[in-house]
Amino acid sequence: MRGLPSTQAMTKLVLISRDFDMSHLIPSIHRAAPELEVTLHGHENASDAEVAVCWNPPTGAIAALPRLRLVHSIAAGVDNILTDPSLPRVPVCRVVDPQHARGMSEFVTWAVLHFHRQLDRVISNQREERWFRPPQQDPSTCSVGVMGLGEIGSRVATDLHRLGFSVRGWARRARDLQGVETFEGSQGLEPFLQGTDILVCLLPLTDETRGILNARTFNALRPGAKLIHVGRGEHLVPEDLLRALNTERIGGAIVDVFPNEPLPRGDAFWQAKNMIVTPHMASVASADTIGLQVAENVRRLVNGEALHNAVDVTRGY
Template sequence: MNITICVAQTKAAPWEEGFRALLPDARVSTWKAGDPQADYAIVWSPPQEFLDEQAGLKAMFNIGAGVDAIMKLRLPPQTQVVRLDDAGMSVQMAEYVCHAVIRHFREFDGYEADIAAGQWSYRKPRSRADFSVGVMGMGVLGERVARALRVFEFPVHGWSRTPKAVEGVVCHAGTDRFDTFLSSCRVLVNLLPLTPDTQDILNRKTLSRLQPGGYVINVARGAHLVEDDLIHLLDSGHLSGATLDVFRTEPLPADHPFWQHPKVTVTPHTSARTLRDESIAQIAGKIVALSRGEPIAGVVHRDRGY
């Protein structure tokens, strides 16, 4: 078995070592142009040259949850693209989203500003019943986030392409239920995969359907959000704020208005980081299953893009 690693913006050596430890009979190496054909590939943002040379791959495993960068490339027709199911990311995402929702709900940002100004302030407690949270994208991460929010007794709505059932969550599915879903939300969390159908889905039209004083949390991809539309709705007062972890250009340019906007909280794409050991263990298990002819989870549907 020949495994090749092609990972941009991260060190390949620890991935090599991890796979050698779990798959001692496999040949594991970091890809270089002209290398022999591999059976399986571990990738992050691979170049087109890699795919052109490795046209005989049986499967390609992405070390992150989102596969939008890969789906833009010309893929070998027989190669399965496989995303991570979880590998420790869902609990991180639940932590991040719950923190953002609670920080907004409890007005901790306002308290922080008052304390910085030396003011001892008081704010009237808000009712959770008035703070319904909508989760767009009810995959592994979205479902985990929705369940976590229910622990804090927020009303939770979920929206997905196909019907889902999650205890305690009002689930909406399909385009005909999208407007109803949006109008049910005071806080909107985006966890959708990025596809041609979902690019720019957070725009002036859709965000205007949120309840007055709505709040936006984007932890999926920067290309989901039309940035100027968000700023317009914040400045008009229809939206009360946003927490943004992903951006169209990363790192976020120094002159970008999000840095200084008083209603925007920025974090550097850190809501759910890949945990290497957990990811290696999951991928190694899937490689063994595929080599035995067994089905695996996480195979991307090319027609859907996720």
Template sequence: MTGPIAFISSMPSEVQDSYLASLRAAMPGENIVPFDLLTDAQRQRVDIAVVARPDPVKVAALPRLAWIQSMWAGVDQLLPALGSKAPPVVRLIDPEMSRTMSEAVLAWTYFLQRDMSAYARQQARLLWRQLPYRKPSQVSVGLLGMGELGTAAAIRLADAGFKVRGWSRSTKRLPGIETCSGESGLDLILRESDIVVCLLPLTPQTQGLLNIERLTQMKRGAALINFSRGPILVENDLLTMLEREHISHAVLDVFSVEPLPQESGLWRHSSVTVLPHISAPTDNETAATVFADNVRAYRSGGRIPANVDLTRGY
């Protein structure tokens, strides 16, 4: 007899209820129970937990836990909270999230390619001036991070006609897309790109990666999109490069502190677009379907889904 699946989250109750409804619809044969409603006997039998901003004390209270399913693609906050003795953590790999992220990357790349930020600044000054048009084929986009999300974004940008390069810490191959790796590859991406898009996971190696030295390497007048994690970018260094007009515009969906504090200079800077972490929200229904497939594979053969390498952080 299989035990219940524990649902552990610190999100608002209405958000939790929405997640639970989708999970239960995708797995009608499973007993999915919020942690606080589990009896002591049930907690002893739980072998799977699905989590979103979980309390690590609650996770530790499940002694037979075999693996943890995150409802998000990023696990940078989850891993430190759970510690090195946590059971395997499976991050969300959802084709719908990849589609949504690639859509966002393409949309904001168009925003920069069509000079929409410049036209907004001109409108504020009551200035009527037409800027030269750049075709997508004249715009080089460098993608930092070639995982599921980065790969989907690279393909979508290339299909739209942009010149695309992708960078990752280890060598990746993607048909029709130029890829590079290592420090020399990162230097190339920063030096040659008109728009740099960051989709890297947050790890000890990527924290603070986009600092003053690397932002200085960017082509003068280039733009930056950060849709990954806030701490990868040193925000004060970005502001410095914007004031120097070395970077023309930054589209930021993630920040070191979220919500972005009202005193942050990013809010009021005319060359910054602030978004409230919305580039690729989890789709409850498709995420639940992914999780259901993982559970079925585990129930039928005991196979734990591909999980996070704790040494790499992704």
């Protein structure tokens, strides 16, 4: 990454988040482009920033920047930005970490093995001081369904297939993945679910996918199916999952993303039956990757060049 030319010395960035301390990104941005001026939301003179670098910004915070030219997410997801009805009509970009798909695949593989090797049952037995060795099943007997077959979902599905699992995938449009049975569109959703033992959600958040992890979806799965949710928090209808776990319609869940984060103390999910709560950790871009990609897009913005990883705001990704 080459340094920013001196003509960009006065470009100001503001880091904006409702509930996440973004100050750790300042050194990484400065390492990539020492000439940039970086400040935090709420600090003096932050309102004259031209670039907003965001994660879950407060509603209206971005619109309060009169000189704004670019909004940049610090992650692959931008739904936490696009839900703001006052969002100005400026380009929106996201971070695409080349290691993101690998990290997500590692996490999902662990989660699938947790259920396939019945480690959830082993952990429960330990609490009861019960010695029981679950039978070892061939992975081909376990059908893993991946919702969302973009770059990350395709990597996850392909890696699980290589491990010997029976893998199926569902997406908005038809996809062709070697060794993976694929379904598409609303007409393909129910057949996809009906043959799934472990459901993995890796969908983008759109109007069509919001709330898709609901009672109807859970009831379409094989009885006792497991859920691995690493998509977006708003995919999930919390009360429907809690009910499905309590009735054992869903036999277990690993949930990494929630409609409200961080998950508050006292939330029913903390003590939900056969559920593991993880703190939105499945795969996270490094601070240096964020710094490099934000700095490069600032350079491109000032020079009038095409931006990297620009978002189609009508599609939401």
